[in-house]
Amino acid sequence: MKKIKKRRSTKAMKIWRGIMVIIGAFIAAYGLETVLIPNNVSDGGVTGLSIVGxxxxxLPLGVLIAVINLPFIWLGYKQIGKSFAFNSILGIASLAIGTILMHHTPAIIEGDTLLITVVGGxxxxxxxxxxxxxGGALDGIDMLAVLLSRKLPFGxxxxxxxxxxxxxxxxxTVFGLQGAILSAIAYFIASKVIHIVEEGLSGSKTFQIITTxxxxxxxxxxxxxxxxxxxxxxxxxxxxxxxKEITCVINRLEETKLKEIINEIDEGAFxxxxxxAEVKGGNFRKNDIH
Structure with missing residues (x-):
């Protein structure tokens, strides 16, 4: 009975993740078609190449996104696994369909280059x-970078x-130098937002303290x-x-307070x-302090 419940729970989680990948892809398509592309700003990676093509x-952007990403999906399947490849197919297909459906949607921002790059990113x-x-990717260039990092002495x-x-x-070559610079800025902002969404705003930190x-x-x-x-x-x-080396895991909001404690007890502590990136299991929970 427990095994059946566990299988149902696992299946429900896979379906939920698939839905979230699709939603993520449509949100990305909305950003491309209503903010970036109408203002001659591109993205990086395979999506950027598809926009230029x-x-x-x-040619329809959605078709190029699907076709150019095909070899990278195969790469993801070989290097990362079947479930990742499936979710990536789901995401890339949704991104392609989303750009086709939203292609004639009016731009929500025009003219203000700073606002375009920030909001679009x-x-x-x-x-x-x-x-x-x-568990899914919308751009294949990350998979290529993972593979190359194993063959070359670079991260x-x-x-x-x-x-x-x-x-x-x-x-x-298509959007001019200004368009390329704005695209790079939008891509940089997008990469930072990806990091926040993946890890969450609260995040965690490990402190290792050597003190007397x-x-x-x-x-x-x-x-x-x-x-x-x-x-x-x-x-x-x-x-x-x-x-005695002390190891303590805290969330980001507690960082300043812990530094104050360390400085108060032992200013010379190393x-x-x-x-x-993630904390699971064990006894990582906060006890009441009042």
Whole structure:
């Protein structure tokens, strides 16, 4: 009985994620067709290439998005998995259909270049981020960058930037230098919004603290922040002294308060801070402090 319920729950989650990918794709299509494209501003990646191809050869944008992304979907299937490839097909097909359906929708902003890039980038990034958060991609250039990063001594983000430089050079042949610059700005804004949508505004951070007063530090963190912490043995590479290293995971809103606690108890504490994409399981919950 439990297995049947679990299967139903898994199936419902897959359907829900598929719906969210479709919604994300239509939001991205709306940003393209009502803000960016009517004002001669493009996107990066495969979508940017498709926009330029559509302008040059007078072909439907949706058709080009679907066709150019095909090899990248195959790449995603081979490198990442079947479910990712399926959701990406769903997302890219929805993006293609969305651009066709919204092609004659009037522009919601005209003339103001700053507003166009900001609003267009936010709408586009929100749609793409929603799709990525639910296991699908709307643009194949990210998959290519992941594959190349395994073959070349560069990170994925560096390769995405490098590949998009050529995309924006290509964009400049149709939309001019100003259009290419505005496209790059819109793409940058969209990438930041994607990051926020994927990880959430609250986010988490890990603090690793080496202090001469570990017990007092942990007790104060527990009393004033409602957070627990863990100890780990650490040894000084130069002094060979033995320390207790404290590890504490908090949300971003608590960062300033934790820094105040550290500074108050031990100004000379050695502190490293890391961004955390996701926290699951264990006992990561905030206790009441009042």
């Amino acid at each position: 559509s302008e040059l050869f007078n 936010i709408i586009l990034g929100f749609g793409m981020g929603l799709a990525l958060r639910n 994925t983000s560096d390769l995405i930037l490098f590949l998009n430089i050529f995309v924006f050079i290509f964009v400049s 007063q570990p017990e007092e530090m942990v007790e104060t963190i527990r009393d004033r922040l409602g957070r627990s912490a863990t100890y780990k043995e650490a040894y000084g590479g130069f002094s060979h002294e033995r320390f 502190v490293t801070v890391y961004d955390v």
